[in-house]
Amino acid sequence: MASTWLVVLGLAFWAAIAAALPDVPSVANFMRKATANAVVLGDFVYVDGGEMSQKVDGKVATFKDRDGSVIFSVQVNSTVSIDMSKSWTSDSVAMRTIKKQGPLKTNMQAWADRSANVFYSWGGKWIRGFNMTETTLWKFAADGSGGGTWSVAPAANPSLLNTLHPGEFAAVAATSDSAFVMGGVASGWTEQFRAITQTLPGMATYNLSTRVWQNGTTNFSPFDRIAGASAEFVPSFGPNGLIFAFGGFAPPADDPNPDFGTSPNFDLQNLTFFDPQTKKTYSQVTTGDVPPYPRSEFCTAGFSDPSGRHEIFMFGGTNRRDKFAYNDSYVLSLPGFVWTKLPDSPDGVRTTQACVVVGNRQVLSIGGVDGFGKGYNDVDPAPQGLLLFDMVDQKWSHSYNASAPAYESPKAIQDLYSAG
Numbered sequence: 001m002a003s004t005w006l007v008v009l010g011l012a013f014w015a016a017i018a019a020a021l022p023d024v025p026s027v028a029n030f031m032r033k034a035t036a037n038a039v040v041l042g043d044f045v046y047v048d049g050g051e052m053s054q055k056v057d058g059k060v061a062t063f064k065d066r067d068g069s070v071i072f073s074v075q076v077n078s079t080v081s082i083d084m085s086k087s088w089t090s091d092s093v094a095m096r097t098i099k100k101q102g103p104l105k106t107n108m109q110a111w112a113d114r115s116a117n118v119f120y121s122w123g124g125k126w127i128r129g130f131n132m133t134e135t136t137l138w139k140f141a142a143d144g145s146g147g148g149t150w151s152v153a154p155a156a157n158p159s160l161l162n163t164l165h166p167g168e169f170a171a172v173a174a175t176s177d178s179a180f181v182m183g184g185v186a187s188g189w190t191e192q193f194r195a196i197t198q199t200l201p202g203m204a205t206y207n208l209s210t211r212v213w214q215n216g217t218t219n220f221s222p223f224d225r226i227a228g229a230s231a232e233f234v235p236s237f238g239p240n241g242l243i244f245a246f247g248g249f250a251p252p253a254d255d256p257n258p259d260f261g262t263s264p265n266f267d268l269q270n271l272t273f274f275d276p277q278t279k280k281t282y283s284q285v286t287t288g289d290v291p292p293y294p295r296s297e298f299c300t301a302g303f304s305d306p307s308g309r310h311e312i313f314m315f316g317g318t319n320r321r322d323k324f325a326y327n328d329s330y331v332l333s334l335p336g337f338v339w340t341k342l343p344d345s346p347d348g349v350r351t352t353q354a355c356v357v358v359g360n361r362q363v364l365s366i367g368g369v370d371g372f373g374k375g376y377n378d379v380d381p382a383p384q385g386l387l388l389f390d391m392v393d394q395k396w397s398h399s400y401n402a403s404a405p406a407y408e409s410p411k412a413i414q415d416l417y418s419a420g
């Protein structure tokens, strides 16, 4: 999977494919799932898009590319929901499939409007460029009981929307008012009739209440180019909150076939963040256990504590320069700008997983593969690809606790502050 977006357009197409497989295989049949999006709406986690591999009758299901080579993954065709009002374990969790209207893609950019109980999906990739259609913004409206429906979300300014290039590997953050899509890479598999692969400069925004899109590249953009990064909105600092971007790469502007591996990377010591309203950009040097970098295609999740601190969890990802994936996790504590190392994942390295905050103080990590290892031809040690991390106890597990106590900064982090 690691560099499918580098593959020249048209190199590989599907040959005949066996009957469709289930989107939620049994624990015994599940192998790997990655590049899905996840959001929390009410009592449910919704997991959308991505690709997966599985077994059928004890054998690894394989598919053929046009060139005859064997591939192991196909796109997930449903949106999947998980009920978080009850405790569960990764090997017994019930997952519901919801039929998708709209394109079946992977690696999309998604953001939630939690007050409206909806999430949006923009860009992403048609794997192997199959069955592509014109790109628009799609919206999923949750029904409050684990289901919901997809529809097109029309823009108030369609002429601007029509000029936007949909890509993948963008960093996305949303406030209660707007979504911010930073950078990314556009290719012939993310945009119909696109001839060349290019990194997208700057930042596009979508206002949730006015439905107005803006391309901020020349007027407001915290970054020139950025891909494979992760972004978090931190509501509690400054008049409008702040949006942080972590990691990723800055492929050169005119590179016709940008390669993360040889591109300049963003460091994780000197962080960049901006005010979502004024777009003013700041930077701050962190201390503590700064996570190793280059790092891209990892996941993050943010927690606010009652005393006004905000902690950002970071997990896994890829070092494309040195060609390996990470198994480690870290937490950045704000406003101290201190990194603390957390325990490694007990289930190996993973990249392109999704992380969400669940049950007050837990992180749910969904999917992920070792892009430099066996990729999709591998059985995930985590049942159904689901891993949980309790931020306060600082422990990994395969069980979700629906009645876990409220979040509070972990003791070690509180001590950092009291030590001054």
Ligand SMILES: *[C@@H]1O[C@H](CO)[C@@H](O)[C@H](O)[C@H]1NC(C)=O
Binding pocket: 017, 018, 019, 020, 021, 022, 023, 052, 074, 075, 076, 077
């Ligand atoms: C999704 O649909 C395609 C086309 O029908 C099919 O080939 C594929 O197997 C389906 N995905 C899964 C996970 O079964």
Ligand SMILES: *[C@@H]1O[C@H](CO)[C@@H](O)[C@H](O)[C@H]1NC(C)=O
Binding pocket: 014, 104, 130, 131
């Ligand atoms: C593409 O669309 C055709 C016609 O609807 C369908 O039969 C085929 O399974 C689709 N392929 C994929 C990979 O979704």
Ligand SMILES: *[C@@H]1O[C@H](CO)[C@@H](O)[C@H](O)[C@H]1NC(C)=O
Binding pocket: 163, 164, 165, 166, 200, 201, 202, 203, 204, 215, 216, 217, 218
């Ligand atoms: C925004 O506009 C610039 C040109 O000013 C263009 O290069 C860029 O691709 C646009 N961004 C998106 C996401 O389409």
Ligand SMILES: *[C@@H]1O[C@H](CO)[C@@H](O)[C@H](O)[C@H]1NC(C)=O
Binding pocket: 270, 271, 272, 283, 284, 285
């Ligand atoms: C941190 O990054 C910013 C923006 O790239 C730069 O202006 C600043 O000089 C850097 N700070 C340090 C200490 O390197």
Ligand SMILES: *[C@@H]1O[C@H](CO)[C@@H](O)[C@H](O)[C@H]1NC(C)=O
Binding pocket: 177, 178, 207, 208, 209, 210, 276, 277
């Ligand atoms: C979004 O639109 C609302 C209503 O016009 C406006 O108040 C708000 O400032 C806009 N958000 C941004 C980030 O520009």
Ligand SMILES: *[C@@H]1O[C@H](CO)[C@@H](O)[C@H](O)[C@H]1NC(C)=O
Binding pocket: 327, 328, 344, 345, 346, 348
């Ligand atoms: C995580 O990876 C590192 C580097 O390969 C390794 O030393 C460490 O033992 C791994 N941790 C776990 C829990 O497997």
Ligand SMILES: *[C@@H]1O[C@H](CO)[C@@H](O)[C@H](O)[C@H]1NC(C)=O
Binding pocket: 087, 400, 401, 402, 403, 404, 405
């Ligand atoms: C969930 O957390 C609560 C509060 O700490 C505890 O009493 C309960 O035993 C936990 N439940 C599970 C399933 O671990």
